[in-house]
Amino acid sequence: xxxxxxxxxxxxxxxxxxxxxxxxxxxxxxxxxxxxxxxxxxxxxxxxxxxxxxxxxxxxxxxxxxxxxxxxxxxxxxxxxxxxxxxxxxxxxxxxxxxxxxxxxxxxxxxxxxxxxxxxxxxxxxxxxxxxxxxxxxxxxxxxxxxxxxxxxxxx
Numbered sequence: 001x002x003x004x005x006x007x008x009x010x011x012x013x014x015x016x017x018x019x020x021x022x023x024x025x026x027x028x029x030x031x032x033x034x035x036x037x038x039x040x041x042x043x044x045x046x047x048x049x050x051x052x053x054x055x056x057x058x059x060x061x062x063x064x065x066x067x068x069x070x071x072x073x074x075x076x077x078x079x080x081x082x083x084x085x086x087x088x089x090x091x092x093x094x095x096x097x098x099x100x101x102x103x104x105x106x107x108x109x110x111x112x113x114x115x116x117x118x119x120x121x122x123x124x125x126x127x128x129x130x131x132x133x134x135x136x137x138x139x140x141x142x143x144x145x146x147x148x149x150x151x152x153x154x155x156x
Contacts, residue, residue: 006124011139027071039066058081077095084150088124108138128140
């Protein structure tokens, strides 16, 4: 899977979308350091243990670089940045029954704004799956010759 590049100075402000989500009873916010266990359990249960490992790094960052989508006190989605490599976005996941509501878009833009606020002008989305989603949502472009990227020669 290829990597994608995002011009962070051109992304949409996530605040209006985050406000819209709140009106739909979905809270988009930065994770707190003391939430590492429930977040890791959520990611392991619904996505992959390797993603939970990556996200652990984000909990060590100051500020924490993990964003959550919460509905009725339960996690329904997450996004991470500055975990796998500097200026990298990902992983991100939204529960299947919660997709199509704008949660992924809100999480993505919140995370990318977090990277921009750290001083980056460009962000990298590593090993993308839904390239069309990233192009539509934040103007990401494929990086030529970026496959397999950093996710090569891994442990099995």
